[in-house]
């Protein structure tokens with residue numbers, strides 16, 4: 001492994017993925033579901049950095065580190081590093097990776113996918129590890145359906161099983177609060193429990209969203225098709241949505257991904273107060289906010 005070009009402070013920020021809308025439009029023969037989703041990336045996330053070492057290793061710190069086995073070969077960060085090295089016919093690099101786990105695990109905001117994508121970006125910055133964008137996209141998809149969208153971390157429409165990414169009309173400014181009742185939800189269990197798998201696609205997108213009100217009107221015509229199943233399996237999701245509903249700042253609230261994290265959209269500037277009030281009512285929940293999406 002050539003000496004790391006960037007060391008302290010030059011890590012990767014692995015942003016949470018939030019599905020503003022998530023329609024399940026079909027199922028492939030291999031069982032994977034077809035999606036039509038609007039995805040955004042709030043400024044809330046994990047941090048991944050690397051320092052030279054005598055072998056490949058991973059340490060996990062941060063508030064949710066205890067929910068992951070620190071040395072596990074199943075960590076998506078290590079899987080991503082090994083898979084990209086294999087694609088380059090190189091031995092995995094001798095680095096110590098440090099993951100600050102700020103996002104709850106198995107929570108519908110793609111923390112593991114974001115970490116895997118961060119690991120790919122981090123390694124690709126090193127000489128000898130770059131790949132053409134279609135090749136890195138294919139590796140990302142092998143690691144997980146949500147990993148391709150996490151590579152670029154910009155707002156997009158996501159289709160296929162997660163591999164088809166297309167630009168969105170530019171979005172108005174808005175604030176976001178996300179809250180998780182600290183109950184892990186298994187993505188495969190929610191997919192398995194779906195009552196309907198052939199739902200309509202997203203309504204046609206306008207050429208632009210002139211205002212936040214227009215975006216909210218559009219989103220009210222959309223759904224998260226996993227929400228009913230997830231609420232039945234995890235009633236705490238309903239509690240989070242009801243709490244968000246009680247605050248006048250909330251313009252629209254919904255579950256992200258397969259849950260249990262829910263988001264509330266608000267006017268820019270309202271997010272900090274809204275988050276504080278939700279956290280005050282439920283000190284045991286994980287609550288975060290962002291004004292940049």
Ligand SMILES: C[C@@](CO)(OP(=O)(O)O)[C@H](O)COP(=O)(O)OP(=O)(O)OC[C@H]1O[C@@H](n2ccc(N)nc2=O)[C@H](O)[C@@H]1O
Nearest residue numbers: 031032033108109110144145146147161187188191257258
């Ligand atoms: C539901 C979504 C929506 O963005 O988000 P999360 O709840 O995970 O955040 C994603 O599609 C989750 O993507 P990801 O978590 O990467 O999925 P994978 O690891 O590839 O697969 C986990 C499990 O979900 C199922 N799966 C995943 C994606 C998909 N389009 N159809 C599926 O049926 C797979 O069959 C597998 O059993």
Ligand SMILES: Nc1ncnc2c1ncn2[C@@H]1O[C@H](COP(=O)(O)OP(=O)(O)O)[C@@H](O)[C@H]1O
Nearest residue numbers: 074075076105106107108109110111112113115
């Ligand atoms: N770095 C990681 N962060 C989170 N989860 C990980 C990671 N590596 C592997 N996993 C595994 O991936 C599964 C899905 O985690 P996660 O991506 O947090 O779920 P979700 O997409 O629902 O938010 C978990 O069961 C976890 O054990």
